[in-house]
Amino acid sequence: MNYFLTEEQEMIKELAARIADEKIAPIAAEYDREGKFPHEIIGYLAQADLCGVYIEEKYGGLGGGVFEMALVVEELSRACGGIALAFAGTGLGTYPIILFGNEEQKQKYLPDIASGKKLAAFALTEADAGSDAAGIRTTAVLDGDHYVLNGTKQWITNGGEADVYTVIACTDKEKGARGFSAFIVEKDTPGFTFGKKEDKMGIRASSTRELIFNDCRIPKENLLGKEGMGFIVAMKTLDRTRPGVAAQALGIATGAFNAALRYSRERHQFGQPISSFQAIQHMLADMAIQIEAARALVYQTCRYIDSGAKNFSKESAMAKVMASDTAMKVTIDAIQIMGGYGYMKEYPVEKMMRDAKITQIYEGTNQIQRNVIALELIKELSSKK
Numbered sequence: 001m002n003y004f005l006t007e008e009q010e011m012i013k014e015l016a017a018r019i020a021d022e023k024i025a026p027i028a029a030e031y032d033r034e035g036k037f038p039h040e041i042i043g044y045l046a047q048a049d050l051c052g053v054y055i056e057e058k059y060g061g062l063g064g065g066v067f068e069m070a071l072v073v074e075e076l077s078r079a080c081g082g083i084a085l086a087f088a089g090t091g092l093g094t095y096p097i098i099l100f101g102n103e104e105q106k107q108k109y110l111p112d113i114a115s116g117k118k119l120a121a122f123a124l125t126e127a128d129a130g131s132d133a134a135g136i137r138t139t140a141v142l143d144g145d146h147y148v149l150n151g152t153k154q155w156i157t158n159g160g161e162a163d164v165y166t167v168i169a170c171t172d173k174e175k176g177a178r179g180f181s182a183f184i185v186e187k188d189t190p191g192f193t194f195g196k197k198e199d200k201m202g203i204r205a206s207s208t209r210e211l212i213f214n215d216c217r218i219p220k221e222n223l224l225g226k227e228g229m230g231f232i233v234a235m236k237t238l239d240r241t242r243p244g245v246a247a248q249a250l251g252i253a254t255g256a257f258n259a260a261l262r263y264s265r266e267r268h269q270f271g272q273p274i275s276s277f278q279a280i281q282h283m284l285a286d287m288a289i290q291i292e293a294a295r296a297l298v299y300q301t302c303r304y305i306d307s308g309a310k311n312f313s314k315e316s317a318m319a320k321v322m323a324s325d326t327a328m329k330v331t332i333d334a335i336q337i338m339g340g341y342g343y344m345k346e347y348p349v350e351k352m353m354r355d356a357k358i359t360q361i362y363e364g365t366n367q368i369q370r371n372v373i374a375l376e377l378i379k380e381l382s383s384k385k
């Protein structure tokens with residue numbers, strides 16, 4: 001399908017594809033096995049000037065938007081969804097600054113992120129606040145010129161590896177979701193430590209850790225937006241980054257599909273390549289249909305967001321659900337086509353299936369996405385009356 005990318009978007013996609021094929025694919029299995037964080041891949045992305053594709057040019061980025069970011073995530077994820085997450089997770093941690101940071105905060109943090117010198121992370125989730133994001137308990141109390149943070153964030157992507165953390169904490173318990181605020185917290189701030197690295201099913205090259213705040217004092221200038229805006233910062237950020245999860249899922253699905261298609265030509269049974277059997281052909285056809293449909297929705301959603309649309313919670317959630325459900329289905333079918341070989345760690349598709357699973361869970365489960373979609377549909381109908 002021709003998606004009529006601009007020359008610059010084509011170039012971004014090609015650069016990311018080259019890094020995926022030449023640098024990531026050869027190490028993906030090892031990084032998955034050992035749970036290694038891909039610092040050198042960030043180096044290659046930096047050399048190619050891709051770390052800041054979604055950051056304004058005046059802060060050292062390429063001046064693209066959600067779409068350019070998705071193109072990079074998709075290509076990298078074709079080779080490894082876990083390695084791609086070092087980049088995508090940084091986007092998630094950076095968007096609160098892009099959307100709600102003041103000029104000083106943008107000047108201070110964005111150039112280093114755009115150049116790949118620093119990575120970022122986003123911290124909302126807690127042990128008792130996953131889908132129910134309004135259940136967070138981490139507190140931030142103003143004390144003179146500082147906020148003092150206490151609490152523990154759980155399952156934070158890029159935890160321990162990132163230098164810049166955007167953290168949602170409660171500044172006024174009485175006000176529920178309207179009593180949250182968002183802060184920038186730098187690594188190495190006294191009182192800020194990390195829990196153990198989680199041992200995960202998939203995306204194992206990505207670091208997932210607890211962030212522990214124990215009387216952690218941060219300058220009051222690190223407040224993003226205003227006190228009380230933290231929940232909105234989180235929701236508006238996720239609206240913009242869920243298409244990134246969709247792009248990750250799309251990349252994983254494409255990687256698995258390519259492997260299964262190639263295999264179906266090489267594998268002979270009953271004296272012929274298995275691609276000559278209609279049972280396999282129909283599976284391949286269905287996989288291709290689902291991937292292309294997901295890609296069309298993801299790309300169009302990204303373009304809609306970048307066009308300056310005001311409310312795109314529904315579209316963003318739709319793209320995430322569609323692409324992640326597709327990735328799960330396609331990776332499972334890829335294993336089925338490859339049979340016993342597909343099930344073995346020697347071949348890449350079992351890892352792709354493990355990597356795909358998280359895309360149905362993080363940045364809001366697909367059940368929460370369906371709630372968001374349904375509520376928006378009902379709201380739209382009511383506003384027409």
Ligand code: COS
Nearest residue numbers: 124125130131132133134177235236239313362363364368
């Ligand atoms: N954009 C702007 N504002 C939003 C918003 C959005 N996308 N979503 C909600 N809000 C606003 C609401 O309008 C409401 O504002 P008012 O208090 O002025 O009415 C406020 O935020 C609270 O919204 P709501 O009542 O809908 O909050 P809920 O507690 O019911 O939760 C869901 C809403 C479930 C959608 C939210 O908790 C969520 O997204 N959960 C998933 C979290 C997630 O993605 N976790 C993964 C962690 S990050 S990897």
